[in-house]
Amino acid sequence: MEGKECRNNGKVVLITGCSSGIGHCVAQGLKVRGWRVFATARRPADVERLQADGLESLCLDVCDSVSIQSSVKAVLDRTNGRLDALFSNAGYGQPGAVEDISREALREQFETNLFGALELTNQVIPAMRRQGAGRIVYNSSVLGLVAFPYRGAYVASKFAMEGLADTLRLELAGTGIHICLIEPGPIMSRFRAHAYAAYQRHVCAENSPHQERYAAMEARLLKEGPAAPFTLPPAAVLKRVIHALENPRPRARYPVTVPAYLFAILRRWLPTPMLDGILRRSGGGGRR
Numbered sequence: 001m002e003g004k005e006c007r008n009n010g011k012v013v014l015i016t017g018c019s020s021g022i023g024h025c026v027a028q029g030l031k032v033r034g035w036r037v038f039a040t041a042r043r044p045a046d047v048e049r050l051q052a053d054g055l056e057s058l059c060l061d062v063c064d065s066v067s068i069q070s071s072v073k074a075v076l077d078r079t080n081g082r083l084d085a086l087f088s089n090a091g092y093g094q095p096g097a098v099e100d101i102s103r104e105a106l107r108e109q110f111e112t113n114l115f116g117a118l119e120l121t122n123q124v125i126p127a128m129r130r131q132g133a134g135r136i137v138y139n140s141s142v143l144g145l146v147a148f149p150y151r152g153a154y155v156a157s158k159f160a161m162e163g164l165a166d167t168l169r170l171e172l173a174g175t176g177i178h179i180c181l182i183e184p185g186p187i188m189s190r191f192r193a194h195a196y197a198a199y200q201r202h203v204c205a206e207n208s209p210h211q212e213r214y215a216a217m218e219a220r221l222l223k224e225g226p227a228a229p230f231t232l233p234p235a236a237v238l239k240r241v242i243h244a245l246e247n248p249r250p251r252a253r254y255p256v257t258v259p260a261y262l263f264a265i266l267r268r269w270l271p272t273p274m275l276d277g278i279l280r281r282s283g284g285g286g287r288r
């Protein structure tokens with residue numbers, strides 16, 4: 001580990017959504033490897049907790065432009081303008097059938113999962129351009145590659161993230177700034193608890209033709225422990241983030257978990273009706 005610490009010594013990374021799950025794990029893991037980690041969270045209580053854990057932490061709400069601008073400025077002030085990497089991780093999943101998703105719910109989903117990530121990206125690129133180097137890593141999803149029933153808002157936001165990242169990679173070729181996508185399948189975190197809260201906020205099951213399926217979906221969201229086969233701990237994502245940040249030749253895409261590898265292949269080779277059949281069955285009518 002000592003060698004790694006020397007290699008990364010002084011390298012600065014900004015991470016969003018570190019209050020729990022993947023963001024928290026990646027922040028701790030990169031700090032151990034000698035990165036100077038700015039672990040951000042949107043609630044002051046979480047920032048205090050992260051500071052108590054020995055991390056440099058700031059308040060950053062990706063839905064708030066002022067918060068984005070002031071936290072990037074605070075990082076650059078503290079590091080004399082240096083910022084080597086961004087791990088754009090904050091996000092949540094809005095469950096619900098597409099026909100039950102309001103414009104407001106979809107807007108909220110995109111504000112967090114996409115618009116915040118875009119605005120933050122545009123705030124950090126100038127520092128990376130000055131350095132002639134940088135890594136921007138997005139936490140996308142297997143649902144940025146294929147659709148699953150009852151996750152349309154989330155799927156749309158992650159497909160959009162994939163499109164934005166792919167475009168950025170083309171536009172930034174030759175600048176020394178690398179763009180990477182992490183594409184996890186099921187990972188143990190607070191994701192389902194947060195999804196359940198979003199479901200309660202925006203979906204009215206009683207009036208929906210999908211009411212029966214929602215009962216199965218609710219059970220999945222409220223289940224303790226892994227709810228899907230092949231679920232991995234957040235450390236599986238950390239491993240791929242380390243490659244994206246530290247390898248001299250980072251990859252454009254990093255699937256994580258068996259389903260992510262599998263669906264990345266299937267979507268290329270199967271005709272749509274066959275892929276649809278597999279995706280419908282995999283969703284288990286909301287159960288998975």
Ligand SMILES: NC(=O)c1ccc[n+]([C@@H]2O[C@H](COP(=O)([O-])OP(=O)(O)OC[C@H]3O[C@@H](n4cnc5c(N)ncnc54)[C@H](OP(=O)(O)O)[C@@H]3O)[C@@H](O)[C@H]2O)c1
Binds near residue numbers: 061188
């Ligand atoms: N878990 C999975 O199975 C899975 C699979 C594929 C991709 N992902 C992606 O992984 C990322 C992290 O999710 P996770 O699994 O670690 O779930 P998580 O434990 O729910 O963590 C999500 C994080 O995002 C933060 N967040 C939400 N809205 C925010 C906002 N407006 N501003 C700043 N932070 C905000 C949350 O903060 P609060 O605590 O304040 O809400 C939390 O820290 C997400 O982008 C998710 O789409 C997860």
